[in-house]
Amino acid sequence: MSKNASIQQKMMKVIMLTSGIVLFMTCAAFFVYEYITARHLLKRQILTLGEIVATNSTAALAFDSHEDAVEILNALRAERNIKAAALYDENGELFAKYPSNISPFFLPKHPGRLGYYYNDIFLEGFHSVVQNNTRLGTLFLRSDLQTIYQRFLLYGILATLFIIISFIFSWFISRRLQKSVSKPILELADTAKVVSDEKNYSVRATKHSEDEVGALTDAFNHMLTRIEIQNAEITGLNQNLEIKVRDRTHQLENAFDALKKQTELTEKILDSSVDLIAVFDTNLCYVTVNKHAEQTYNIKREELTGRYIEDVFPQTRNSGMIDDLRKAVNGEFVRHVDYLSGVTKRHYENFYIPLKDKDGKVYRVLTIAHDITDIMEANEKLQTLNTELEKSNRELEQFAYVASHDLQEPLRKIQTFSELGERNINNEEIVRRYLGKVSSSAQRMTELIKAVLNYSRLSKAENEFVAVDLNTIIQSIMVDLELLIQEKQAVIRHNRLPVIYGIPLQLHQLFINLITNSLKFNERVPVIDITSREVHGREIEGEEAIVKDRSYVQITFTDNGIGFDQKFADKVFSIFQRLHSDKTIAGTGIGLAICKKIVENHQGVISVRSEVKKGTTFFIYLPMLHIRSDQLTNTSSTNTHAF
Amino acid sequence: MRRAWFPVTFLLLYMTQNLQAQRATEYQVKAAFILNFSKFVEWPGDAFARQSDIFILGVLGKDPFGDYLDEIVEGEKIEGKKLIIQRYNSVDDIHDCQILFINVPEETGAVIKRLKGRSILTVSDDADFSRAGGIIQFYKQDDAIRLQINPDAAKEANLTLSSKLLRIAKIDESDIPDE
Incomplete structure (x- = not known):
């Protein structure tokens, strides 16, 4: 039966199928009965005939x-269904046969078991x-079975006719009868279709009878009434609900907008900050960073998020930053004033602020890094200037002291000899002698003032650094001092000296002072050796001004002069410090002070080792600069700072 | 050894019997016919008055059957009665007898006369036997043994002959002697 067939068709099918099966079964039963009976009858007939x-x-x-x-046997002709007959004698031999022309081959040779039996065809x-x-x-x-077959044929024809006629009758009758059942159901179904198609709950099904279908119709109508009432209620509730939902949605939207604006503002503030701002979780993985941090690290926010800080920046491993972060994770507010970043190589003032949830437990660490490199540099500059100022102040004090002391001496001499001359004005010879003394004192005074001016000029570092070949400097000095060298028969030896950055005039003065000193303070034939070698800042001991990771040229200046006691080594470089009386050796006492000043101007160091009567050795360290053409006119800055 | 011989013995026996059957002599057939008469004839009750449990088959005169009759009768019973062969030399010897084969060519008429009124089925090879008042007479036709019957004689002997017997026999309306 098709699932889509109407109930009417289904009922028809049920009735037809039922009656069909009943008819068929009945006919089959009769047929079986007839079959058995016919066989029995035939057997009885042949038994009688036999x-x-x-x-x-x-x-x-x-x-x-x-x-x-x-x-x-021939009398059997009357029986048409007897196809063959035979008589056997008492010995079982064939005695007579029917029909007479039948071959014995088709007959049993000898009699068999008594009685009659059906085989396939007989x-x-x-x-x-x-x-x-x-x-x-x-x-x-x-006997053949023709009679049975004929009976069966007849019976089959009759049964078929009977079934067909019965079927037609039952079809007509059931068609008429099923209507009484199906019609109300179909009407109900039509009404239900109207309800479901048109959503019209106001229609009602018509009741035809008081049977189950009638009860169903009543229940259906009742259900429709209930649906109508409930629909009205639901519509009312829905409207209320819709209004509520709309209101609530509006509120939420407003709240959301406000929140969004707030968030945007916060983000804008964070992104506008010139500080580096980063948020970490308790495992020190990045949660977010601000725009400035993105730009500084040149990395996208999305690439950082969720990654461990040491994985992103291996430079931070074992650094102070990790320690500070861990402290903050443990709830401590950390301020790190000068942090040199291994990543940006700049100086920062870092704040590590633990963010706590409502239970007071740290769940995030806010890191704010304020770039203080510029301040640090300015500070450094200020400090350098300060130092210089202090130094110059000290020098000035020393100078004032020295000037007041040393310059007073020729002045006092002039005063004394002037008074003595005045007193002996009549004695021309004495006066002349005293005037000579005054004159030489004035001369010395001039020299002193000249030297002081010379020294003070060195303090003004306005000369530019250029590449200077020290060999050329020595050569030119030897030309300048040619007469003195010849007079003293001095020997000046030097190996190949380097080219350094410096002020040519000052370097010239440095070496001329040293050589002059060596020639002057010598009682033998002067021998001067100048050698140079490259040393590393680390190898030089006992000198504060030496930068450890810098290359220097060590110039060793040795003579065989009168020397001095090593205990005066520090004093020789002070201005107007004279170790020897000017009776035997001429000097202003300012030469080595100038040398020291020149070396300091070149960020170098000078020291001395001496022994009385044996000789003096000066050690001069000047910064070794590997000169390139583009650097010839520039000095590099000292320190580079980084975060 | 005995077992091995059994099929051979059986075969020999079968062949012998078959041989005998094929060579069934005239009297062998006649002996069988005589025995069969008892099945198609009804004797009246008083025919067995004296000895009710035996059926006597008699031969009067020279016995032409040899052993055949004895063989055929061996173990046979007619309506519960034991079948006995009796050979008579004279009519006078005949007391109780149901079937009598008469082989006294010269005296046939006299014998018939003597037996008149007695319930004895008389049988003979003699030509004209039935016409002479005998009941069943053998005769030969196409090498087959045929019967000629005188129903009136049977009636006179108070014997009822089956119609089936009459149907296969030649019926003879005999002249029954006056006496």
């Missing part, structure tokens, strides 16, 4: 009368021929 023939044929068998036997069997209880022979009969 009895008659057997009884009649006793004499023929008993007295060997073949003709009589044939005659009796009913056949043996019948004993008995006279007065004596078996005289055997009769064989063979």
Whole structure:
């Protein structure tokens, strides 16, 4: 049965199928009965016939009368269904056959079991021929089943006709009858369709009877009424709900807008900050960073998020920043004033602020790094200036002291000899002698003032640094001092000296002062050796001004002069410090002070080692500059700072 | 050894019997016919008055059957009665007898006369036997043994012959002697 067929069709099918099966079963039962009966009947008929023939044929068998036997068998012609018959004598030999022309081949050779049996196409069997209880022979009969078949054919035709006619009748009757059941149901279904298609709950189904369908109709109508009422209620509730939802949505939207604006403002503030701002979780993984941090690190916010700080910046491993972050994770507010970043190589003032949830537990660390590199640099500059100022102040004090002391001496001499001359004005010779003394004192005073001016000029570092070949400097000095060298028969030796950055005039003065000193303070034939080698800042000990990771040129200046006690080593470089009386050796006492000043101007160091009567060795360290053409006119800055 | 011989013995026996059957002599057939007569004839009750449990088959005169009758009768019973062969030399010897084969060619008429009124089925090879008042007479036709019956004689002997027997026999309306 099709699932889509209407109930009407289904009922029809049920009725037709039921009646069809009943009819078929009935016919089949009759057919089986008829089959059994027909076979039984046929068997009975052939049994009777056999009895008659057997009884009649006793004499023929008993007295060997073949003709009589044939005659009796031929009487079977009347029975059309008998297809073959035979008589066997008491020894079981074939005695007579019917029809006479049948081949013995088609007959049993000897009699078999008594009785009649059906095989595929025949009913056949043996019948004993008995006279007065004596078996005289055997009769064989063979009947075809034509009669049965004919009966069956007839019966089949009748049954078919019967079934067809019954079917037609039942079809007409059921068509009429099923309407009484299906019609109200179909009407109900139509009404339900109207309800579901048009959503019209106001229609009602018509009730036809008081049976189950009638009850169903009532229930359906009742349901529709309930739906109508509930619909009205739901519509009312829905409207209320819609208004509420709209209001609430509006509120939420407003709140959301406000929140969004707030968030945007916060983000804008963070992104506008010139400080580096980063937020970490408790595992020191990045949560977010501000725009400035993105630009500084040249990395996108999204690439950082969720990654461990040391994985992103391996430079931070074992750094102070990790320690500070860990402290903050443990709830401590950390301020790190000068942090040199391994990443940006700049100086920062870092703040590590633990962010706590409502239970007071740290869940984020806010890191703010304020770049203080510029301040630091300015500070440094200020400090340098300060130092210089202090130094110059000290020098000035020293200068004032020295000036007041040393310059007073020739002045006092002039004063004394002037007074003495005045007193002996009449003694021309004494006056002349005293005037000579005054003159030489004035001369010395001039020299002193000249030297002081010279020294003070060195303090003004306005000369530019250029590449200076020290060999050239020495050569030119030897030319300048040619006469003195020849007079003293001095020997000046030097190896190949480097080219350094410096002020040529000052370097010239440095070496001329040293050589002059060596020639002057010598009682023997002067021998001067100048050698140079490159040393690393680390190898030079006991000098504060030396930068450790810088290369220097060490110039060793050795003479065989009068020397001095090593305990005066520090004093020789002070201004107006004279170790020897000017009676034997001329000097202003300012030469080595100038040398020291020049070396300091070149960020170098000078020291001395001396022994009385043996000689003096000066060690001069000047910064070694590997000169490139583009650097010839520039000095590099000292320190570079980084975060 | 005995088992091995059994099929051979059986085969020999079968062949012998078959041989005998094929060579069934005239009297062998006649002996069988005589025995069969008892099945198609009804004797009146008083025919067995004296000895009710035996059925006597008699031969009067020279016995042409040899052993055949004895063989055929061996173990046979007619309506519960034991079958006995009796050979008579004279009519006078005949007391109780149901079937009598008469082989006294010269005296046939006299014998018939003597037996008149007695319920004895008389049988003979003699030509004209039935016409002479005998009941069943054998005769030969196409090498087959045929019967000629005198129903009136049977009636006179108070014997009822089956119609089936009459149907296969030649019926003879005999001249029954006056006496």
